[in-house]
Amino acid sequence: MSTQLFGGDCLEIMRDMEADSIHLIYLDPPFFTQKNHKLTTKDRQHTFSFTDTWTSHNEYIHFLRERLQEIKRILHPGGAIFFHCDRNASHHIRLLLDEVMGADKFRAEIIWHYRRWSNAQKNLLPAHQTIYYYTKSDQFTFNVLRQAYSPATNVDQILQRRKRDAAGKAIYDRDENGRIIPNGAKKGVPLSDVWDIPYLNPKAKERTGYPTQKPVLLLERIIQIASRENDLVLDPFCGSGTTLIAAALLNRRAIGIDISPEAIALTQKRLRNPVKSESNLLQIGRDAYKNANRDALALLQGLDIVPVQRNKGIDAFLRDDINGNPIPIRVQRPDETVPETAASLYKAAKSKNAPLMFLVALQEDRCFPFGHELPPEIVVIDGPTISISRIVAQMKESLAV
Structure with a gap:
């Protein structure tokens, strides 16, 4: 220029x-x-x-x-x-x-x-x-x-479309069957x-x-x-x-x-030689340091997401959606089993009409209790810990042959 x-x-x-x-x-x-x-x-x-x-x-x-x-x-x-x-x-x-x-x-x-x-x-x-x-x-x-949603914003405020009633008051928009209409892709405020x-x-x-x-x-x-x-x-x-x-x-x-x-x-x-300082505080927000799970968000870097600050079962939503419905993500915690993570994610997301949910697994153990199985909406993907360990093990095995 x-x-x-x-x-x-x-x-x-x-x-x-x-x-x-x-x-x-x-x-x-x-x-x-x-x-x-x-x-x-x-x-x-x-x-x-x-x-x-x-x-x-x-x-x-x-x-x-x-x-x-x-x-x-x-x-x-x-x-x-x-x-x-x-x-x-x-x-x-x-x-x-x-x-x-x-x-x-x-x-x-x-x-x-x-x-x-x-x-x-x-x-x-x-x-x-x-x-x-x-x-x-x-x-x-x-x-x-647009900027990120405030940590004080709950999940429903992000996901559900709103409109003004006759008195000018903001209310959740509903279809002819009384169901709340999703808000579509998450763009921020x-x-x-x-x-x-x-x-x-x-x-x-x-x-x-x-x-x-x-x-x-x-x-x-x-x-x-x-x-x-x-x-x-x-x-x-x-x-x-x-x-x-x-x-x-x-x-x-x-x-x-x-x-x-x-x-x-x-x-x-x-x-x-143009130089620009990057600000982590600005990228994820000052309050995110207090409210978000920083380890979980670090694993999701590179994805276009909206971090969720006030929900025990969801770490973030993709900004993309499926037919206006959200796509939630949860990262497994060190003290959780995969079934426990799946249960937390499903409980938090099922009322949001999410057709697809991502669980990022950090442990190999995928055994579900007898009579329980992974809900079909949840897709489990391996985190870097599992992926790297598996590749190293495979390399060692191939060299040992």
């Missing part, structure tokens, strides 16, 4: 850009911290700094207003802007965005929530930043992203406006040493929401270049601008 970098004042550079040409603009300008920011890289070879001091709020708002007016001019009619700020000036910025973009073009106030540690004792610990989302018109690109994305820790692979560096995961999410492949993305305060890295990873064209030569050089270096 094409990526361009410009050094200089974004106001002057944007004035030379074509009107209606940029599909998505993300800006992370100075936050009105009234501080000089400085940070040195881990290898102590480079120091990055910038000044965020102003004589007044009026000076700061005038600085932003001039640039927002150009941003609106160059923004595509179907485009969007995401303005990143924090508690220092977010209340002023919201009013300014309403003025320049139009209050009716406001789409969302996104809260980026993260965990950071501090010994602050005289105030609440800051643990979020704000991203305002505006569009240029009422016809704009918006891609629905639409993304909310509170994003729990970890802050870059000092040891993160993508950490560069730039003072206000944002995670690639955060910018990827913004780009996925409001643009399509090959669209043009602009970051007029590109800093360490995270927006451009995310755009390249998602097959978008991008333009970055920064007044600092050091920031431009850093971005050029990152673009030659």
Whole structure:
């Protein structure tokens, strides 16, 4: 994908850009911290700094207003802007965005929530930043992203289709025989406006040493929401270049601008070798560490599943389904026999109209008590422990002959 970098004042550079040409603009300008920011890289070879001091709020708002007016001019009619700020000036910025973009073009106030540690004792610990989302018109690109179900969501809420009754209350949908209608493939819930994305820790692979560096995961999410492949993305305060890295990873064209030569050089270096930190916390959810069986989920990695947090007989459902009916999975526990695992799975899944159930066996013993047999809906597959042990035993046997 094409990526361009410009050094200089974004106001002057944007004035030379074509009107209606940029599909998505993300800006992370100075936050009105009234501080000089400085940070040195881990290898102590480079120091990055910038000044965020102003004589007044009026000076700061005038600085932003001039640039927002150009941003609106160059923004595509179907485009969007995401303005990143924090508690220092977010209340002023919201009013300014309403003025320049139009209050009716406001789409969302996104809260980026993260965990950071501090010994602050005289105030609440800051643990979020704000991203305002505006569009240029009422016809704009918006891609629905989905996230995992909350651990507080029970299995029936996931599996059973719901509708609104005459009073507008959500109820389970039923067919003409009074049976609850299944919900079909499990897609997750639409993304909310509170994003729990970890802050870059000092040891993160993508950490560069730039003072206000944002995670690639955060910018990827913004780009996925409001643009399509090959669209043009602009970051007029590109800093360490995270927006451009995310755009390249998602097959978008991008333009970055920064007044600092050091920031431009850093971005050029990152673009030659894009790095993104992976977050296990984000992948399975913070609460999953407390509620899900992590060993069971580890064995199911690679499958497109929805983990189940509050059910003793089911570990996960495939996102796929059979005629709208769910496909549950359970992994055998070390203290269970296969028949016991099968019984737990069948008891939990039979009321869900599951035509197919998978049991992942971790032990060879498949003996069922007299008079009992494996329900026909359950398919037993060997876990890696059994498969590897069996192959090794077969190899030893063949070599001994």
